[in-house]
């Protein structure tokens with residue numbers, strides 16, 4: 001535990017140093033860049049709120065990744081599953097009757113998101129369990145199909161595109177009905193929605209499931225040794241398919257929360273690569289849901305800090321991505337190093 | 344002359360387990376030094392320290408007089424120490440030649456390899472087919488490859504960790520002969536084994552470990568068999584099952600056994616079981632067998648005659664192309680493993696690392712993985728009850744582990760096997776027990792316990808099918824012995840009939856009855 005903190009702490013330190021060096025290279029004095037980054041993270045309710053929204057999306061995806069990974073499956077299809085979750089959520093969110101109570105509308109929206117993502121992952125799960133097709137390949141390829149489906153949905157009036165009234169009607173859906181929008185957490189000027197609560201609940205439930213239930217133990221057994229698990233009578237196929245579907249479902253919910261926050265529409269590229277960042281969070285967390293929560297928060301803060309870095313200090317936001325990559329390399333390297341030393 | 348290997352005051356601790364404690368060991372050049380001891384005594388740990396795959400905590404080692412402290416296996420190899428591990432380490436997808444080159448990295452080019460292997464064949468009489476894919480080799484030949492792999496480096500010290508556990512009698516003889524020849528060329532061999540017969544046949548000196556300490560050491564001439572057994576397991580040879588005395592050495596005649604009343608009602612029926620193979624003849628070529636309650640039936644045979652596949656078909660790991668397998672009148676031919684377990688089928692699989700257990704999970708989890716439903720409280724897993732149940736099984740079966748939560752990979756090989764045996768025997772009701780090499784890697788005390796338990800299970804009305812390469816074990820345990828030959832079961836042979844051993848030997852070669 002202490003070693004883990006040391007590893008993550010050291011990685012952050014190195015990443016910060018690299019970030020400062022990059023900022024200096026970009027022409028910003030370290031103190032200016034540092035201030036800009038800090039302001040982008042904690043400087044205003046707006047900054048912190050949007051960081052929390054990103055955190056929620058990443059945490060949901062990484063939680064799903066961790067569940068499937070426990071059963072020995074690697075889900076790299078978060079992006080596509082988000083897309084499908086978003087489409088399903090939009091379909092429900094724009095067509096609910098005006099007087100629907102918010103609780104009902106939100107539940108319907110989230111269930112639709114979950115179902116959309118789970119179905120999309122279910123395709124890969126079916127191929128894996130029935131046909132033995134490697135899920136890394138199928139989930140990866142389904143990402144591109146999923147993203148194309150979003151394009152299709154927002155360009156076709158027969159699907160989800162808002163009615164075209166003029167030449168410059170944007171290719172996006174109608175806004176969700178009022179009741180289906182995620183309520184704000186409360187602090188003035190903060191865009192933070194209850195998505196972060198949803199994500200926190202998911203992380204806690206998943207931690208309980210994996211650690212303290214029979215299902216969690218069975219998933220672990222399947223992940224560690226498929227032949228032994230089968231020999232002992234565990235329903236290997238069902239457990240694998242189920243875990244991958246849940247991973248997809250959680251990514252779908254993440255997509256739904258994106259749709260149900262400002263500007264409340266389905267638009268091209270609404271997934272903005274969060275599916276892949278969530279995958280990275282899951283990989284870095286190495287099966288620990290505590291780490292999922294921590295790393296999601298760090299990445300959420302970095303994302304919002306990076307935007308401000310560009311706005312206020314003129315340092316390209318891409319340098320934040322470099323910093324993230326350095327973080328990844330440090331943590332992964334430390335893991336390999338420790339594996340070699342532990343004898 | 345300086346000893347080849349000298350250990351003084353060596354200690355190693357894993358967490359709370361003291362695996363080795365103040366161990367002194369002297370291995371002379373030109374001798375085969377046997378390391379004996381019960382399961383978990385520290386034999387593998389000792390080998391791992393010398394080979395550099397674990398680091399010692401205290402004490403010192405000397406190799407041919409020079410201080411020696413390898414930090415990794417590569418360093419040990421460079422200094423002329425080679426090791427054959429308790430579990431195989433070849434890459435099955437590659438050919439024998441590729442595996443050998445892999446081990447040698449850049450030091451050897453393919454043309455040179457052929458010459459070197461030829462030289463080894465001439466020197467030790469160990470032939471391997473360089474072009475054969477490893478996956479298709481019987482375990483005995485794989486073991487030869489492992490040894491050739493070691494000899495290629497021309498080691499000064501050869502460590503063999505239970506190399507005979509997976510071998511049949513003929514292969515064991517060949518391996519022991521190789522050991523002798525290696526020693527005669529002036530090198531040193533450390534041989535870990537549980538079988539006293541092998542010790543007497545190949546060893547010059549022995550060191551017995553008990554609980555990580557040296558219980559006795561010296562030239563073998565100074566020990567009687569009884570003494571060795573007492574040192575190893577702390578019991579008198581006479582206390583052990585009489586068949587064990589025979590089991591110690593597969594070439595000796597078994598002690599006479601008392602015939603038991605068996606003819607209970609039929610429990611299991613196999614009819615015309617057939618398993619096709621993509622290349623070559625059918626692996627199972629119409630197996631018929633009827634097992635009665637209380638009956639113990641053995642399957643002998645040279646490895647690769649379909650006995651592994653028979654176990655796989657019965658356990659549900661492979662599905663038969665034709666035929667029927669019935670348990671208590673229920674057709675289980677295509678049933679899922681869970682259904683088979685519920686019907687009362689217990690299976691001790693041959694390859695425990697592959698399908699017998701999950702080495703990354705704890706002892707308790709491994710014991711109860713198939714029965715987690717019984718440990719649910721408020722929807723959560725009742726770990727306390729699991730731990731308590733596991734603690735009972737650990738005590739009852741004499742499993743050496745630091746506790747019920749210890750991950751299985753921290754247990755010694757024999758203790759892992761005990762966990763598997765304990766789990767399968769705990770099945771209730773147990774109607775049919777299929778035991779493939781149930782005593783593989785167990786010390787003689789544990790073998791005794793397992794055989795007693797298998798007999799008890801039969802006495803309580805279960806039918807038992809034992810597949811084993813230990814002929815003596817089959818002859819003393821079973822009511823009748825079948826012989827697997829090219830996918831069929833020949834026999835039966837009554838174990839107490841005079842000349843049963845020769846009869847089985849003939850059937851193994853396919854001679855008609």
Ligand SMILES: Nc1ncnc2c1ncn2[C@@H]1O[C@H](COP(=O)(O)OP(=O)(O)OP(=O)(O)O)[C@@H](O)[C@H]1O
Pocket residue numbers: 357358360361362380381382383384385386387388389429743744745752753754755756757758784786
């Ligand atoms: N990595 C590990 N972590 C914790 N304990 C370990 C580890 N490896 C071995 N042990 C413990 O050290 C002791 C000695 O184990 P070792 O494998 O050397 O026994 P062994 O004599 O080879 O037994 P066997 O005949 O069953 O192979 C055992 O009690 C085992 O549980």
Ligand SMILES: [Mg+2]
Pocket residue numbers: 386387388429504755756757
């Ligand atoms: Mg061992």
